[in-house]
Amino acid sequence: TDKVREGKKTVEYAYPDTVVGTDSHTTMINGLSVLGWGVGGIEAEAAMLGQPISMLIPEVVGVRFSGKLKSGVTATDLVLTVTEMLRKKGVVGKFVEYYGEGLAEMPLEDRATIGNMVPEYGATCGFFPTDTETLRFLKATGRNAARIALVEKYTKAQGLFHTKKSEVPVFTDTLHLDLATVEPSLAGPRRPQDRVALGKVGSEFASALKTIFKKEGEATKRVPVEGENYTLGHGDVVIAAITSCTNTSNPYVMLGAGLLARNALKRGLKIKPWVKTSLAPGSQVVTDYLARAGLDKSLAKLGFNLVGYGCTTCIGNSGPLPDAVGKAVTDNDLVVAAVLSGNRNFEGRVHAQVRANYLASPMLVVSFALAGTITGDLTHEPIGADVRGKPVYLSEIWPSPKEIAETVRKSITPAMYRKRYADVFTGSSAWKKIKIEKGKTYHWDEGSTYVRNPPFFEGISGRPAPIADVKGARILGIFGDSITTDHISPAGSIKKDSPAGKYLIEHGVQPIDFNSYGARRGNHEVLMRGTFANIRIKNEMMGGKEGGNTICYANSSAGEEMPIYDAAMKYQGAGTPTVIFAGKEYGAGSSRDWAAKGPRLLGIRAVVAESYERIHRSNLVGMGVLPLEFAQGKTRRDYQLTGKETIDIPIGEAAEGTRKSVVAKLTYPDGRTVDMPLVARIDTADEIGYFKSGGILHHVLRHLAAA
Numbered sequence: 001t002d003k004v005r006e007g008k009k010t011v012e013y014a015y016p017d018t019v020v021g022t023d024s025h026t027t028m029i030n031g032l033s034v035l036g037w038g039v040g041g042i043e044a045e046a047a048m049l050g051q052p053i054s055m056l057i058p059e060v061v062g063v064r065f066s067g068k069l070k071s072g073v074t075a076t077d078l079v080l081t082v083t084e085m086l087r088k089k090g091v092v093g094k095f096v097e098y099y100g101e102g103l104a105e106m107p108l109e110d111r112a113t114i115g116n117m118v119p120e121y122g123a124t125c126g127f128f129p130t131d132t133e134t135l136r137f138l139k140a141t142g143r144n145a146a147r148i149a150l151v152e153k154y155t156k157a158q159g160l161f162h163t164k165k166s167e168v169p170v171f172t173d174t175l176h177l178d179l180a181t182v183e184p185s186l187a188g189p190r191r192p193q194d195r196v197a198l199g200k201v202g203s204e205f206a207s208a209l210k211t212i213f214k215k216e217g218e219a220t221k222r223v224p225v226e227g228e229n230y231t232l233g234h235g236d237v238v239i240a241a242i243t244s245c246t247n248t249s250n251p252y253v254m255l256g257a258g259l260l261a262r263n264a265l266k267r268g269l270k271i272k273p274w275v276k277t278s279l280a281p282g283s284q285v286v287t288d289y290l291a292r293a294g295l296d297k298s299l300a301k302l303g304f305n306l307v308g309y310g311c312t313t314c315i316g317n318s319g320p321l322p323d324a325v326g327k328a329v330t331d332n333d334l335v336v337a338a339v340l341s342g343n344r345n346f347e348g349r350v351h352a353q354v355r356a357n358y359l360a361s362p363m364l365v366v367s368f369a370l371a372g373t374i375t376g377d378l379t380h381e382p383i384g385a386d387v388r389g390k391p392v393y394l395s396e397i398w399p400s401p402k403e404i405a406e407t408v409r410k411s412i413t414p415a416m417y418r419k420r421y422a423d424v425f426t427g428s429s430a431w432k433k434i435k436i437e438k439g440k441t442y443h444w445d446e447g448s449t450y451v452r453n454p455p456f457f458e459g460i461s462g463r464p465a466p467i468a469d470v471k472g473a474r475i476l477g478i479f480g481d482s483i484t485t486d487h488i489s490p491a492g493s494i495k496k497d498s499p500a501g502k503y504l505i506e507h508g509v510q511p512i513d514f515n516s517y518g519a520r521r522g523n524h525e526v527l528m529r530g531t532f533a534n535i536r537i538k539n540e541m542m543g544g545k546e547g548g549n550t551i552c553y554a555n556s557s558a559g560e561e562m563p564i565y566d567a568a569m570k571y572q573g574a575g576t577p578t579v580i581f582a583g584k585e586y587g588a589g590s591s592r593d594w595a596a597k598g599p600r601l602l603g604i605r606a607v608v609a610e611s612y613e614r615i616h617r618s619n620l621v622g623m624g625v626l627p628l629e630f631a632q633g634k635t636r637r638d639y640q641l642t643g644k645e646t647i648d649i650p651i652g653e654a655a656e657g658t659r660k661s662v663v664a665k666l667t668y669p670d671g672r673t674v675d676m677p678l679v680a681r682i683d684t685a686d687e688i689g690y691f692k693s694g695g696i697l698h699h700v701l702r703h704l705a706a707a
Contacts, residue, residue: 001013001014001015001150002015014150014154016034016035016160017034017035018034018035018036019034019035019036020036020037020038020039020044020047020053021036021037021038021039021044022038022039022040022041022044022591023038023591024038024118024119024589024590024591024615025038025116025117025118025119025245025246025343026038027115027116027118027119027125027126028112028113028115028116028245028249029112029115030111030112030115030118030125030126030127030128031108031109031110031111031112031113031114031115031116031128032108032112032128032134032137033127033128033129033130033134033155033160035125035127036125037118037124037125038119038591038615039053039591039615039618040591040592040593040596040615040616040618040619040622041591041593042593042596042597042618042619042622042623042695042696042697043618043619043622043696045697046622046696046697046699046700049700049704050700051686051696051699051700052686054684054685054686054687055124055683055684056093056683056684058093058094058095058124059093059094059095059172059173060094060095060096060097060169060171060172061086061089061091061094061095061096061097061123061171061172061173061174061175062096062097062098062099062168062169062171062173062174062175063082063086063096063097063098063099063100063174063175063176063177064098064099064100064102064168064174064175064176064177065098065099065100065101065102065103065106065177065179066100066101066102066176066177066178066179067102067105067178067179067180067181068102068105068179068180069105069179069180069182070180070182070183071400071401072184072395072398072401073182073183073184074184074252074253074256074361074363075107075109075110075113075114075247075250075252075253075361076113076185076246076247076253076341076359076360076361076362076364077182077183077184077185077361078110078113078114078179078182079113079114079116079117079246080185080186080187080192080195080359081177081182081185081195082114082117082121082177083117083120083121083187083192083193083195084187084193084194084195085121085175085177086121086122086123086175087120087121087122087193088193089173089175090122091121091122091123092122092123092585092611092612092613092614093122093123093124093614094123094124094172095123095124095125095127096118096121096123096125096126096127097126097127097128097129097169097171098111098114098126098127098128098129099129099162099166099168099169100176101164102177102178102179103128103129103131103133103162104131104133104164105179106133106179107133107137107252108128108133108134108136108137109137109249109250109251109252110250110252111128111133112249112250113246113247113250114126114128115127115128116245116246116343117192117246117343119343119588119589119590119591119613119615120192120193120343120344121192121193122585122588122613122614124614129160129161129162129166130151130155130160130161130162131161131162131163134151135148135151135152138151139414140412140414141414141417142414142415142416142417142418142421183197183198184197184198184199184364184379185197185198185360186198186201186339186358186359186360186364187345187358187359187360188345188356188357188358188359189205189208189212189337189345189355189356189357189358190212190345190346190347190357191345191346191482192343192344192345192359196358198364198378198379199377199378199379199380200377201358201374201377201378202235202374202375202376202377203377205235205337205356205374205375206219206375208356209234209235209335213234213335213355213356215234215335218234219234219375220233221233221234221332221334223328223331223332223334224328225274225324225325225328226324226327226328227324228273228274228324230272230273230274232274232325232328232329232332232334232336233334233373233375234334234335234336234375235335235336235337235356235373235374235375236272236274236334236336236337236372236373236375237272237274237275237336237337237338237339237368237369237371237372237373237374238274238275238276238321238325238329238336238337238338238353238354239275239276239313239318239321239337239338239339239340239350239351239354240271240275240276240277240278240338240339240340240365240366240368240369241277241278241279241280241312241313241314241318241338241339241340241341241342241365242254242257242278242279242280242281242299242304242340242341242362242365242366243278243279243280243311243312243313243314243340243341243342244280244282244311244313244314244340244341244342244343245282245311245343246341246342246343247341247342247361247362248280248281248282248283248286248341248362249281249282249283249286251286251289251408251411251412252404252405252408253341253361253362253363254281254286254289254290254362255289255290255293255295255404255407255408255411256361256362256363256399256404257299257304257361257362257363257365257366258290258293258295258296258298258299259295259399259403259404259407260363260366260367260397260398260399261295261298261299261301261302261304261366262295262298263396263397263398263399264302264366264370264392264397265298265301265302267386267392267396267397268386268387269370269383269384269386269392269397270302270370270384271302271303271369271370271372272369272370272371272372272373274322274325274372275303275369275372276318276319276321276322276325277302277303277304277305277369278304278305278307278312278313278318279299279300279304279305279306279307280306280307280308280309280310280311280312280313281306281309282309282310283309283420284309284420285412285416285417285420287306288416288420289411289412289416290411292410292411292412293407293410293411295407299366302366302369302370303369304366304369311518313338313340313342313350313351314340314342314343314344314350315349315491315492315518316349316350316351316490316491316492316493316516316518317492317516317518318338318350318351321351321353326353329353330353335355335356336353336354336355336356337354337356337357337358337373337374338350338351338354338356338357338358339358339360339364339365339368339369339374340357340358340359340360340365341359341360341361341362341365342359343359344359344484344486344589344590345357345358345359346484346486346487346589347486347487347534347536347537348486348487348490348492348534348535348536348537349484349486349490349491349492350492351492352492352493352495352535355536356374358374363398367383367394370383370384371383371384378394379394379395381393383397448523449504449507449508449509449520449523449526450519450520450522450523451522451523452522452523452524452525454524454597455524455601456597456600456695456697456698457697457698457701460694460698460701460702462702462705462706463702464692464693464694464698464702466652467651467652467655467691467692468651468652469648469649469650469651469652469653470577470579470605470606470647470648470649470651471577471648472576472577472646472647472648472667473576473577473578473579473605473606473646473647473648473649474553474554474571474576474577474578474579474646475541475578475579475580475581475641475643475645475647476532476550476564476567476568476571476578476579476580476602476604477532477539477541477550477564477580477581478539478540478541478580478581478582478636478641478643479537479538479539479540479580479581479582479583479586480538480540480582480583481582481583481584481585481610482583482584482585482588483537483582483583483585483586483587483588484587484588484589484590485587485588485589485590485591485592485595485616486534486589486590486592487532487534487536487537488531488532488534488587488592488595488598488599489517489527489530489531489592489594489595489598490517490530490533490534490535491516491517491518491521491590491592492516492517492518493514493516493517494514494515494516494517494520494526494530495533495535496511496514498529498530498533498548498563499529499530499533499563499565499566500517500526500527500529500530500533501514503525503526503529504526517530517533521594524597524601527594527597527598528565528597528598528601528602529565530565530598531548531564531565531594531595531598531599531601531602532548532564532565532598533548533563533564533565534548535547535548539564540641540643541642541643542561548563548564548565549561549562549563549564550562550563550564550567550643551567551643552566552567552570552571553643553644554567554570554571554573554574554576555570557644557669559643559644564602565602568602568603568604571603572602572603577603577604577605578602578603578604578605579604579605579606579607579608579647579649580599580604580606580607580608580609581607581608581609581636581641582607582608582609582610582636583609583610583635583636584609584610584611585611585612585613586607586609586610586611586612586613586616587612587613587615587616587617587619587620588613588616589613591615591616591619593619593622593623595616595619596616596619596620596622596623596625597623599620599623599625600623600624600625600695604625605625605626605649605651606625606626606627606628606649606651607620607625607626607627607628608628608629608630608636608664608676608678609627609628609629609630610629610630610635610636611629612627612629612681617681617683618687621681621682621683621687621690621691621696622690622695622696622697623695623696624690624691624693624694624695624698626649626651626654626655626680626682626691627680627681627682628649628654628662628664628678628679628680628681629678629679629681630676630677630678630679631661631677631678631679632677634676634677639666639674639676644668644669645666645667645668645669646666646667647664647665647666647667647676648664648665648667649662649664649678650662650663650664654678654680654682655680655682655688655691655692656688657682657688658682658683658684658685658687658688659679659680659681659682659683660679660680660682661677661678661679661680662677662678662679662680663675663676663677663678664676664678
């Protein structure tokens with residue numbers, strides 16, 4: 001609300017809340033009927049300096065829920081089903097709005113879980129209307145009574161309050177999901193939309209072992225683990241993590257996991273010794289209600305000890321595997337598994353040594369930690385044996401919906417939220433001890449390997465130079481579909497023999513202190529060296545080999561294999577521009593602005609792909625890197641690219657309008673040329689100005705300087 005002085009009285013005006021955030025999972029707020037979505041850090045910085053958030057008017061896809069979830073089915077199972085359904089539909093750049101009689105049976109916490117995974121199904125937002133459940137949640141979390149009354153009065157007056165009698169809004173398109181058809185599920189081994197029914201996880205993994213991981217005939221392979229009395233094989237779970245904002249803010253699945261842990265302990269079950277476990281809630285309130293229910297001890301006794309709050313395993317901060325386990329995995333090239341309650345399981349994201357990664361509810365995370373493998377069928381096979389050797393089945397320890405609901409009711413109070421969030425900005429004692437230098441500008445420490453002054457504004461002039469067309473550009477990489485921002489700019493561990501690792505060692509940092517790419521995102525020297533350094537990325541120029549290498553033709557027509565960073569530096573030294581080619585869904589995943597900043601610093605002038613994810617396309621434009629799409633139904637395969645070609649792109653022409661059609665010229669090694677029709681994905685008039693300025697921050701800085 002805003003209070004405005006009108007004459008002698010003050011009038012308070014109410015309006016629907018909106019928000020944009022620098023985390024792609026800002027959309028969790030959609031569950032609370034707040035329209036919001038994630039943007040890249042680049043766009044957010046510009047917004048804080050007064051720039052508008054520009055976008056095309058989106059299509060709105062309605063998803064009607066009917067029925068109710070069956071016993072034993074969780075919000076995580078539902079969101080994985082929704083993610084699969086909407087990825088198949090194709091909702092990139094579109095709004096999604098949920099409606100229907102099924103909302104009456106859906107707690108707001110479950111709605112927030114669905115809203116959280118909007119980036120995984122590609123939409124801009126996943127909005128839920130205000131209803132009685134919204135008001136219940138506001139009361140339960142300690143919100144001001146007068147504000148709750150205003151929300152109810154305002155939304156009803158404006159026709160925004162949803163009831164069973166509400167008219168169906170007008171949508172561009174609609175889908176329907178009967179909640180009763182949702183079944184216990186995981187998603188994996190490599191993408192959030194690849195849902196697998198719980199009963200089929202073992203058989204699907206066996207298939208993936210042959211087709212994806214190329215381990216034909218090795219399903220029963222077991223190897224000894226040095227110094228241990230157990231063996232390890234393909235599909236064994238080495239990481240089980242209750243982590244990520246998606247699920248750890250939902251008390252139904254968190255308390256459900258605690259109840260399952262308690263029941264498992266009563267039957268004498270233990271997690272398998274090769275499983276690394278952790279618990280990282282999304283809020284300190286979670287710790288409070290687990291303790292109030294007496295379930296924190298049950299989780300801890302099984303091995304799910306509190307490791308912290310926020311992004312841990314879900315972003316690759318799982319830490320190393322035990323030495324003996326890691327050695328067995330590496331020496332025998334095992335395809336081991338991680339099961340985590342996160343939202344992303346992209347290649348190389350969770351752990352460098354773990355190739356099969358599955359998203360699941362916290363309850364199933366505990367279940368697979370007990371089973372120790374994903375190769376079985378937990379719907380029919382025992383999860384373990386009790387102290388007498390009697391088989392124990394998952395159904396025997398799984399808590400009922402009634403028990404979970406009753407535990408939630410008894411364990412959570414509004415006072416918990418009021419207490420924890422009263423001083424949320426105060427910070428811990430360690431935070432308070434950080435010494436800062438006061439002043440209007442930041443004092444850069446030239447010796448820091450964590451935070452360095454980036455070169456984005458070096459040489460900037462009062463007026464932008466005319467855009468130079470790309471002539472004779474070399475291809476730095478050719479990639480397939482679903483190249484994520486984790487592939488482009490990984491957040492996980494840094495290998496000591498990588499360009500980033502070598503840089504850190506040269507600056508006196510030992511490998512044990514490397515930390516991660518995510519932790520060093522304030523150092524452009526590390527992040528530009530980490531661009532395309534994902535250990536699982538496949539550059540088609542490399543003949544199927546994994547890792548961030550390419551073939552560089554800067555000094556020889558025969559080409560030389562080297563890291564992409566090294567090749568980019570050679571091309572820059574020779575004054576040769578570079579480009580990237582890719583398939584569908586380029587830039588899916590995190591709103592990671594370094595996935596655009598890194599390519600800019602590598603000298604990449606353009607990316608040519610079949611399609612883009614929303615935030616990454618915007619980030620590329622914001623960094624002055626031109627996103628182009630193949631036209632006329634063509635793909636990279638139609639041009640039989642090898643990486644030896646050069647390309648000319650009329651970038652100046654592409655920046656003269658929105659979604660301009662341009663024709664690039666591709667030159668093959670034998671001198672043949674072919675026209676390549678493309679569409680420039682500069683989508684709005686504001687973006688034209690940003691791109692012509694060399695990027696959104698350059699545009700803003702020039703306007704501020706001229707003011």
